[in-house]
Amino acid sequence: MSVVARQGVKYSIIGYLGFLLGTLSSIFIFPYDMEFYGKLRYILPTAEMIVPVIVFGLSFSNVKFFSKVRADGKHHNMLSLSLLAVLFNFVIVVAAYFLLNWLFPSLQKQRLWEMKNLILPLALVLALSSVLNKFLTNYKRIVVPNIFENFVPKIANLGAFCLFFFMGFAEKTAYGFFFLMFFISLAGYGIYTNRLEKIKPDFSLGYFRKDNFYQEILTYSLFGFLGNIGNYIAINIDNYMIGEFISFEENGIYSNIYSIISLITVPQMGLFNISAPIINKVLATGDFAELDRFHKKTSLSLFFLGLVLFCCIVVGFPYLADFMKNGEDLRASEPVLWILGFTMLFDLATGFNGHIISLSRYYKFNIVVMLILAILTITTNMIFLEHTHFGIFGIAIAYAISLSLFNIIKITFNYFKFRVFPLGIEMIYALILGCIAINIALLLPDFKLNLVNLFYKPAIVLLILFVGNYFLKIYPLDKYLNRAFIKSLFRF
Template sequence: MSVVARQSFKYSVVGYLGFLLGTFSAIFVFPHDMEFYGKLRYVLPTAEMLLPVVVFGLSFSNVKFFNQTHQDGKHQNFLSLSLLGILLNFIIFLIGYFAVNLLFPKLQETEMWQMKRLILPLILVLAFSAVFNKYLSNFKRIVVPNIFENLIPKIANLGAFCLFFFIGFPEKAAYLFFIGMFILGLFGYIYYTNRLEKLKPDFSTEYIKKDNLWKEVLNYSFYGFLGNIGNFIAVRIDSVMIGEFLGFEPNGVYNTLYSIISLITVPAMGLYSISAPIINKHLAENDYEELDRLHKKSSLILFFLGLVLLSCVLVGFPYLTHFIKNGELLRQSEPVIWVLGFAMLFDLATGFNGHIISLSKYYRFNIVVMLFLAVTTVLLNIYFLKNTNLELFGIAIATAISLTLFNIAKIVFNYIKFGVFPLTIEMMYALIIGTLGITVAVIMPEFKSSFLNLFYKPGVVLLMFFVGNYFLKIFPLEEYINRNFLKSLFKF
């Protein structure tokens, strides 16, 4: 097995382990104290939302210019200057941050200001880590960085929560552990990088000044910054705004619900990475007909599997809350599950829309729509929080609207430029089966035991999907369960 294959397999294993750990913690551990969990889920997203300002695309530049700098023997010089640039950016950011808060004293009443001793150091640690993460990808080493990037935050959240709630440590000690895990991750990055290649700090500026390379780097980094800040704002703003406007307990509730509904995205975890080189090949050969076929097939698979999981979650959720501490808080916000669930399902139905754009010569369009998504999400969140009493339901609606508009924009763009379209009539057939399955499961009688209902209701949904798929042939189930497939799987 090649290095790439081994790394990809291990990467997927780490990704799924991280997902399972995060989901288990969100359902069975964190609900014991929604307020403290809400604080943890406020600190990290806030730091990540501000992170692009400090990184300023330098992490991406360490990938873009690696081959050039490596051939010239100056890749470590480029890395050293990137880290120095991060430090200088952070100092400028600090000056600006404190200046703005002093000029506008009202800002000092926000949670962001109150928790600055946690958020600001975390930004610096995450910024350095981001550079090392991308730098290591040049060596086709993605597994260890994935551990630091995906597992460390989950262990930090879980460990800090357990120290505070179950062991009885004060909040400060729990926060110290939380920050300490990320610092440990940064040292892990440094150690692993040094193992691959002895680190030799070099802060000379002669190379970067040659042929005005610094201008090219600055230009590319700026585009990376725009795309990154749009992405982080769009993805993290919910937790930040809920923490500011509604409080930490609602933030804990929302993030728990989000973790539960994220189950439907599991089938997509490996597919996008696998598809990238194939998409790149079709684009390079201008084989848009084959790209369209692949796009439709993969989108249908993701949609069908996501719909099956979503339908099971929707009918089983009310009974799952009986086994979760403070489950009544989650039950009160059940509409959030429905709204976010169908928004994520439509996202799955659009397949690898963003990958097609990112890998094409029109990659800058992704930056535009990402910024559009960020601005739309912020404005809609503010509207629903200030002008309605919908609270978490309003946040979910805002997220669903902005995510749907984001995906529609990419669908239209890809259809105009490449003639590819992800949606198919089979998706409508699947949606009809899902609607029937959910309806039948809901109206069927309940047992007195919530445990039985938790399996019985989703079981009805699965049966409906199996029967419907048997006659309509939407999902090629036989390809995945025939003897030859199983035999080859076990042989592998």
Template sequence: MSVVARQGIKYSIIGYLGTLLGIFSTFFIFTNDMAFYGKLRLILPAAEMLLPIVVFGLSFSNVKFFHQANQDGKHHNLLSLSLVGIILNFIIFVAAFFLVCEIFPSLKDSKSWEMKSIILPLILVLALSAVLNKYISNYKRIVIPNIFENIVPKIANIGAFCLFFYFMFSQRVAYSFFLGMFILTFFGYLIYANKLEKIKPDFSLDYIKQDQFWKLIISYSFFGFLGNIGNFLATRIDNIMIAEYIGYEANGIYSTVLSIVTIINIPQMGLFNISAPIINKTIAEGDYKELDRFYKKTSLTLFFLGLVLFSCILVGFPYLTDLIKNGALLKEAEPVVWILGSAFIFDLATGFNSHIISLSKYYRFNIIVMLILAALTIGLNLVFIKYTNLNLIGVAIATAISLTIFNLIKIIFNYQKFKVFPLSMEMLYALVLSFIAITVAIITPNFSNSLLNLFLKPSIVLVILMIGNHFLKIYPLDKYLNKDFFRSLTKFK
């Protein structure tokens, strides 16, 4: 078995373990104190949203130019200067941060300012780790970095929460543990990178001065910066705006609901790693007919499996809230499940639209669209939070609208450039079948025991979907169940 295959299998296992850990902690730990969980859910998103400013795309440059620098024996020089660049960027960023807050004193009333003593050092640690993460990927090693990325943040959240809630330590101690886990992660990256190949620090500027190589690095890093900041703004801003304008408890509720809804994205795990070479090959060969076939196939796969999970979540959610502490608060947020879930289902239906663009010569378009998404998300959130009384429902609507527009733009772009389209009639059949299954499950009489209902309702949905799929032939589950998933995905017609 090749290194890539072994790493891919281990990567998927770690990913699923991380998902299970997240689900367990969401249901049985964080719901005990939504307000403190809301505080924890402000720290990391706030740091990640500002992170691209400090990284400035240098992490991506350590992938893009690694081969060239390695051939010249200067890859350690590139890494060393990148880490120095991160530190210099951080110093400038911190100075600018405090200067802006002095110019606009109202910013000191924000929740982010209140948390600055942990958010700022966390940004530096995450920035240095980001460079080492990408550097390690050049050695085709993704498992250990995946543990650091996927498992450690969950342990940091769980550990900090348990210290505060169960062991009665102060919030300062809990926050210190939280930050400490990421500091340990940075040293873990450093030790692992050094184990792969002994790092020889080299801070000479001679190499990057040759043929003005530094200009090429800065240019590429800038595009990476734009794409990265757009992505983090679009995906992390919800938590920050909820904490700032609605409150910590609301942020904890929203984060819990979001963790439940994102379960429908599980089918995506690992799928891009196996699909990327196929997408790249068809684009390189100009075989857009094959690209369209594969695009529809993967989109249907993601959509159908995500729809099955979403339908089960919808009918089981009310009974799940009866079984966990502070479930009444979550039950009030049930519309958020429907709104966000519907947007995520459409996102799955559009398949790997971003990846098609990023693997083509039009990769810069992804940056533009991501910045549009970020602006839409921020603008719509402000409108719904400030000018309506919808609170979390308004945030969910804002996110759903921006994500849907984001995907529609990419669908149109891909159709114009490659004549490919992800949606199919099978998806419509699946939607109708799902509607019937959900309706039947809802109107089925309840048991007096919520735990029994939690098993009964999703079971009804699964039975109806499986029987309906058998007769309508929407998705070839027989091939999915009888063969390795990724092999069946690329083989069935």
């Protein structure tokens, strides 16, 4: 079994365990105080939108140029300078932010200004963690970092919420615990990196000045930043917009629904991170036929697994909501679940199209895609906020429009430049099969006990999907549901 499959599945297992913790918290804990949970879900996404500005694409450069600098024994030199540059960028960002608020005092009425003492330091910690996280992908190690990346936010949210609501501590104390968990995560990244290969701090500039190598790195980092910031905006701006312009309570409801449906995307980043070095290698050799094969295979894997989970979630959600405190609020917002779910499924189906662009010689095209995504995301959100009364339903539609168009543009570009295309006829068969499974489950009669319905209807969906897949041969499950593959999961 290849290291990609083994690390990808291990990553997914960690992701699902993290999701289980988050889901149980969303069902049994967070509904007790949607307003405070909405505040927590405002703080982290807002900090994450600042991260790409601080990192400035340096995390991607540590992947793009790793082979070259490692061959010259300068990979720790590049890592050291990258972390130092992040600190320098942070100082500039903070100074610019305070200057902007001094010039335009009306900005100080925003909730961002009220929470700046927590959000800005958190952005720095996340930025440093981001560089170390990408650096570790060069060693094809994503499982342990995923513990920091996936579990820490869940524990931070849960711990801070329990301290505030159940134990009666002040908000500042809860926020202090929240920040501490991410700081511990940063320390964990450093310790694990040093364990794989002893870190040798080196801040010399001679190697990068030679032949103006630093200019190549900075150019790539610039366009990596511009190409990546759109993703951060698309993913995180919802929580910022809802918290800033609607209410923290609605932000809590939206976040709860998003947390539940995001189960379908858990394997995505694990596979992308471990695949990045492989994509880089294939692009260097120019073997686009192999790239297309790998692209289609990966996209189908993500889409099929995501579809199975999506079908189970949407048929079980109404019964799940009945077990949650304030579940009627979540049930009233069920359309948000469907919109987000279909959008995420399409995102899964498009595979790693963005990685192909960012790791190729056409990486500068990301600036065009970024501008389109950023403008679409902000514009559509503001349109639905200012000109409709859809609330979080409108925010979900805006998310769907911007992210889907973003992916369509990247698919089109990759097809004409590399002749690679992620979508296949198997996905259509799977989608039809999924629609049939959902409709059959919805038409079946309900039992009086919702607990029975919660398990019996998703079970029907699974049965239909797996039986249908067996006859239609959509996805080769037999390659993964065997003893050899299962044994390989336990070899670290």
